[in-house]
Amino acid sequence: MGSPNFPARTVLFQKEPNGVTYRVPALLYLPSPPCLLAFCEQRVTPADTQAKLLVLRRGTFYPNGVEWEDMTVLDSAQLEGCRSMNPCPVYDRFTGTVFLFFIAVLGNTSESLQLITGKNVTRLCCVSSQDRGKTWSSVMDMTLAVIGDAIKDWATFALGPGHGIQLRSGRLLVPAYAYHIGRRRRFGQPCETTPRSFCLHSDTHGRSWCRGEAVPSLESVECQVVSVDQQDGGDVLYCNARSPLGFRVQALSLDGGIVFRDSQLVPKLIEPPHGCHGSVVGFPAPISQPGKSKEASSYGQNLLTPTWVVYSHPTWPSGRQDLGVHLSPFPRDPDSWSPPWVIYQGPSAYSDLAYLEPAAPASPLAGAFACVFESGSLTPYDQISFCVFTLHELFNNIPEHKPAQSRNSRLCGLCIIS
Numbered sequence: 089m090g091s092p093n094f095p096a097r098t099v100l101f102q103k104e105p106n107g108v109t110y111r112v113p114a115l116l117y118l119p120s121p122p123c124l125l126a127f128c129e130q131r132v133t134p135a136d137t138q139a140k141l142l143v144l145r146r147g148t149f150y151p152n153g154v155e156w157e158d159m160t161v162l163d164s165a166q167l168e169g170c171r172s173m174n175p176c177p178v179y180d181r182f183t184g185t186v187f188l189f190f191i192a193v194l195g196n197t198s199e200s201l202q203l204i205t206g207k208n209v210t211r212l213c214c215v216s217s218q219d220r221g222k223t224w225s226s227v228m229d230m231t232l233a234v235i236g237d238a239i240k241d242w243a244t245f246a247l248g249p250g251h252g253i254q255l256r257s258g259r260l261l262v263p264a265y266a267y268h269i270g271r272r273r274r275f276g277q278p279c280e281t282t283p284r285s286f287c288l289h290s291d292t293h294g295r296s297w298c299r300g301e302a303v304p305s306l307e308s309v310e311c312q313v314v315s316v317d318q319q320d321g322g323d324v325l326y327c328n329a330r331s332p333l334g335f336r337v338q339a340l341s342l343d344g345g346i347v348f349r350d351s352q353l354v355p356k357l358i359e360p361p362h363g364c365h366g367s368v369v370g371f372p373a374p375i376s377q378p379g380k381s382k383e384a385s386s387y388g389q390n391l392l393t394p395t396w397v398v399y400s401h402p403t404w405p406s407g408r409q410d411l412g413v414h415l416s417p418f419p420r421d422p423d424s425w426s427p428p429w430v431i432y433q434g435p436s437a438y439s440d441l442a443y444l445e446p447a448a449p450a451s452p453l454a455g456a457f458a459c460v461f462e463s464g465s466l467t468p469y470d471q472i473s474f475c476v477f478t479l480h481e482l483f484n485n486i487p488e489h490k491p492a493q494s495r496n497s498r499l500c501g502l503c504i505i506s
Contacts, residue, residue, distance in 0.1 A: 093485050094475075100126055100145050100156060100460065101472040109134045110143070113460040113472045114250045114366075116186065117442040118220055121156055122149045124442065125221045126460050126474065127175040127188065130161070134469045137196045139171040142188070146221055147474075154458075154476070164224050165215045167192040172213075178252030183293050186217040188224070189262050190246050202244035206269050206279035210244050216294065228325050234288060234297045243267040243281045248312065250367050250440035255315050255323055261345050262288040263311045263327070268302070281426040285311040285329045285337075287345035303339045306333055308349040309363065313345065316395045316419060326370075326419050328354075328399065330363040337402075338422060356396040356425040357414065358405045366401035369441040369457065373417065374479065398482070400459055401427045401437040408468045411436035411461050415482055429485040431475060436461055437468035444476070453477065 101110035111134065114127040123145035132138040142162045144413060147154040151329035166172045177188045194209035201258035202208055212231045215224045238244075245266035252262040267281040284302035303311075308329035317325045325341040327348060339348040357366075373394045399418040403412040412428025419425075439461035446455035457476045464470030 092218075093148045093471060093481075094433070095481065096475060097432070097463075098154075098156070098474045099471045100474050101128055101143070101159070103464075103470045107133050109469055110472050111139075111462060111469055112174060112249050112438055113440050114177055114248065115440040115442045115458060115460045116177040116179055116251050116447075117458065118179055118186070118434060119181075119445055120160075122426075122444070123147060123220060124149075124154060124458060125179060125186065126156075126216060126472075127162075128460075129173055129175070134467070135491070136173075137198050139173045139193075141166060142172045142190060143177050144221060154474075155354050156474075162188070162215065162224055164226050165190060165213070167211060167213060167227060167229060170194050170211065174247045174249040175264055176248035176250065176252055176253065176264075177484065178262055180255060180258075180293050180379045182258055184218065184220075185191065185294060186221055187214055187252075187260070187262075187294050187310040188216070189214045189252070189288075191246050192229075199244055202447060203267055203281050204278040205274065206243045206272050206281070208242055208244050210246070212245075212421050230297065234299055237443055238299070241269050243269050243279055245293065245308070249310065249365060249438065250312050251369075251442065253273070253313060253315060253342055255325075256317075257323075257344070258291065258293065259314055259344050260290040260294060261325070262297075262475060263313050264288055265309050265311060265329070266302070272354040283309045285327060285339070286348075287311065287325075287327075287341075289345050289415045292335075293434075300341075301348065303327060303329065303337075303348045303351050305339075306353065308337045308339070308351055310365045312366075312368045314368050314395070314397050314419070316370060316397070324420065326397065328366065328419075330365055332363050334359055334401060336366065336407070338419070340420060352422055354425065356423065356427075357399065357401065358403075360402060360404060360407050360409075364402055364408050365438040366399060367439050367441040367459075368397055368419075370395045370397050371443045371479075373459075374397075381430040398441060398457055399425070400431075400441050400461065401428075402436055403430060408437040409435055411439060411463070413457075413477070413482060415458070415486060427487045429482060429487075431459070431477065432461065432463055432473065434465060436463045437470040438462045457482075
């Protein structure tokens with residue numbers, strides 16, 4: 089599947105000989121001057137119950153690429169007796185603050201045990217940085233203030249993982265999900281739980297946070313969101329979530345992530361058994377595409393949204409294998425996704441995307457996409473890799489396919505790309 093053309097790859101985190109493993113990457117782009125923050129979990133072994141701390145590498149842009157600093161351990165991003173998991177950073181462009189949300193899970197308690205017993209031992213935590221990730225604040229346990237009594241009805245919860253976003257209004261959004269208890273454990277039978285995605289939001293530049301309502305209808309787990317701007321200036325928030333249903337789940341919000349409409353399956357975005365985390369990032373629809381046909385050059389002008397979306401995820405339905413990137417010019421339509429360009433051939437799992445804004449550096453990377461992803465030769469968890477690819481490369485490497493008729497535009501799919 090896909091093209092043999094793979095973007096150049098740099099290994100950021102490598103499994104150590106003693107078994108220490110790096111998992112669950114998150115990537116954050118900071119403009120003016122541009123840099124990248126790559127976070128992940130440091131684990132004693134690949135197992136979820138063996139997570140320990142969060143670590144970071146900072147990347148600086150140069151004319152010929154990105155130069156990465158050595159790894160640092162985020163000592164303040166932890167609660168005593170807990171393991172730190174699911175890094176979810178978000179950047180406030182108005183204040184220059186980086187917020188790093190994560191969950192702190194008591195001891196080695198597994199997610200499955202929390203689901204069976206209905207006894208949540210997970211906390212919502214955050215640290216922040218005012219100097220672009222060089223130093224970090226002390227940890228804040230935000231569970232009571234943000235989740236409150238609702239925690240009693242959750243078997244467990246988590247964040248993202250991966251990046252949050254900021255809307256044009258200044259609202260900060262952090263994706264999350266929780267397992268809602270439908271029936272508590274009794275007579276030796278496990279709890280019945282249903283996973284639902286939702287968003288945390290702040291309209292006070294991070295001074296206070298609120299919890300939005302859960303995505304209704306279909307089961308949804310790990311998720312990310314994109315603001316799909318409308319031509320009339322309004323915001324449509326697009327949520328793309330992991331599911332156990334064989335395909336991704338999507339939902340839309342018209343009020344900035346407080347309430348979502350009914351969710352729906354995305355048949356062109358498959359899930360392996362039990363699902364896998366995926367990443368979405370939005371970018372301005374291209375007005376013209378150098379070197380393309382006249383039809384392709386006007387492609388972006390024929391659609392109702394000026395925001396397109398790129399999505400990364402393993403491409404096999406049978407396992408976590410061959411990481412691919414898909415493109416949608418109209419993500420509100422679940423049929424609008426292109427086939428994948430496979431950017432890594434081999435075992436691969438979680439990933440996170442960032443859009444490198446054109447206005448940032450005078451660099452050949454400007455206007456491109458960065459991706460961090462779990463990869464390996466034998467398992468997906470041997471390393472965390474980094475790559476950069478341009479929209480032009482994405483256009484040229486998406487496999488050809490027949491046009492699909494969109495409900496919202498006369499053009500749909502990427503069949504016009506020659």
